[in-house]
Amino acid sequence: MSGLSEIHARIRQSIATLPRLDIALKKTPLEEARNLSRVLGGPRIFVKRDDLTGVALGGNKLRNLEFRLAHAMKDEPDTVIVGLDLQSNSARQTVGACNKLGLRTILVLEGRRPDTIQGNLLVDYLLGAEVHFAADVTQQRAMLDRLAADVRAGGGRPHILNDNPMFDIASAVAYLEVTLEIVEQLDELGRAPACLYMSSSGKGQAGMILAQKLLDLRFAMHGVTATDEFHIPSRTATIANETSAAIGLGVTVDEKDVVNFDDFVGEGYGIPSEAGNEAVRLFARTEGIILDPIYTGKAAAGLVAHVREGRFANDDVVVFVHTGGTPAIFTWNELWL
Ligand SMILES: Cc1ncc(COP(=O)(O)O)c(C=O)c1O
Known part of the structure; x- marks a missing residue:
């Protein structure tokens, strides 16, 4: 060698x-x-x-998601919930990666729903993410927790990706x-x-x-x-x-x-x-x-x-x-x- x-x-x-x-x-x-x-x-x-x-x-987030989602899978989630920016590249790649793994994705994006849906946000919808909008980071955090509780109440297993340490x-x-x-x-x-x-x-x-x-x-x-x-x-x-x-x-x-x-x-x-x-x-x-x-x-x-x-x-x-x-x-x- x-x-x-x-x-x-x-x-x-x-x-x-x-x-x-x-x-x-x-x-x-x-x-x-x-x-x-x-x-x-x-x-x-x-x-x-x-x-x-x-x-x-x-x-660039797809290689990173290989490690983050491997860490997440230890808890056998069926739903990944993530809070990111309105036009986040990371959000788009997360939804795509979760689709490959057969996981449902819920996005909580910071910002208002634009009149015209374009760019990453358009791809998020095309990929089938459930998209929510939060006015600011405080509201975003509260929504992440509430949505996770809703998934749990429905018998699902949520993973909040923002809390993933990886x-x-x-x-x-x-x-x-x-x-x-x-x-x-x-x-x-x-x-x-x-x-x-x-x-x-x-x-x-x-x-x-x-x-x-x-x-x-x-x-x-x-x-x-x-x-x-x-x-x-x-x-x-x-x-x-x-x-x-x-x-x-x-x-x-x-x-x-x-x-x-x-x-x-x-x-x-x-x-x-x-x-x-x-x-x-x-x-x-x-x-x-x-x-x-x-x-x-x-x-x-x-x-x-x-x-x-x-x-x-x-x-x-x-x-x-x-x-x-x-x-x-x-x-x-x-x-x-
Ligand atoms: C296209 C693109 N390049 C670079 C970066 C920065 O990457 P890092 O956070 O690893 O420095 C980002 C972060 O979101 C990105 O979307």
């Missing part, structure tokens, strides 16, 4: 200590974006297509695994990554930083946040350390190890930005790759800005991790006309 595959096998053994279901399509393709590199006059750019994880239009660790483990896939896919081409970019509010990135620590490779990990609601470096380090302890990786992460750019958020979470929209158009028009204006477009704006600043040499390999979110292009249809 080569040095690379030995370390990878050891990490995979640690990951395998967690209960897991098979829900997502894996391993996702790593695609070279030659036109994009040419137009930017920059490094070799590869896109890790984690938007292609298969279920309900794919995205969310952070499951995301980190999922993206530790994605990093292994990326390194292996590049190794087959005789290359190694110089830098990875990913939309990150701290969970998936925690796993990629663990990979940085564990692998004998020097690559930079650039998270780009879509929200200014959290201090991402401290959150990322906390999740990385919880994950390292949970699966016995034996490494620690300090918040100084975390590189996360907060200068591409624009006006705020959930509001498209000019730079993000430009990046969405650029990926679409050079590569036929559809990003979204809320998460991946803003992360791609970071990559594009850094390439234009001349941060990379022409033969550097830069990987953009596409975490999904594409249904948002329909919610924001006017931006593309």
Whole structure:
């Protein structure tokens, strides 16, 4: 066994200590974006297509749901109840994953029912979720508990996914695994990554930083946040350390190890930005790759800005991790006309 595959096998053994279901399509393709590199006059750019994880239009939460739902299944639920945002990618993927497992899903989404149902919310209905709307998080919490009590009263077995302790660790483990896939896919081409970019509010990135620590490779990990609601470096380090302890990786992460750019958020979470929209158009028009204006477009704006600043040499390999979110292009249809 080569040095690379030995370390990878050891990490995979640690990951395998967690209960897991098979829900997502894996391993996702790593695609070279030659036109994009040419137009930017920059490094070799590869896109890790984690938007292609298969279920309900794919995205980064499906690998994570493999661990969270495996944990939930210990209680043999028949109904999963979850409270999330109105246009949540996570909600859509949760309903799709539960459908695969034969579980009923009840969503309690924060916000008002819009006049026109579009984007993720449209897919939630198509997937057959029972959808409720909550005015704010306090009402949302009360509704989760009331709906769970109703299911129980009807003889059912509810699982409130918000109370599942695995969310952070499951995301980190999922993206530790994605990093292994990326390194292996590049190794087959005789290359190694110089830098990875990913939309990150701290969970998936925690796993990629663990990979940085564990692998004998020097690559930079650039998270780009879509929200200014959290201090991402401290959150990322906390999740990385919880994950390292949970699966016995034996490494620690300090918040100084975390590189996360907060200068591409624009006006705020959930509001498209000019730079993000430009990046969405650029990926679409050079590569036929559809990003979204809320998460991946803003992360791609970071990559594009850094390439234009001349941060990379022409033969550097830069990987953009596409975490999904594409249904948002329909919610924001006017931006593309
Ligand atoms: C498309 C997309 N990318 C990135 C993220 C951020 O992922 P994380 O919370 O693992 O940092 C999300 C979170 O919802 C998302 O929907």
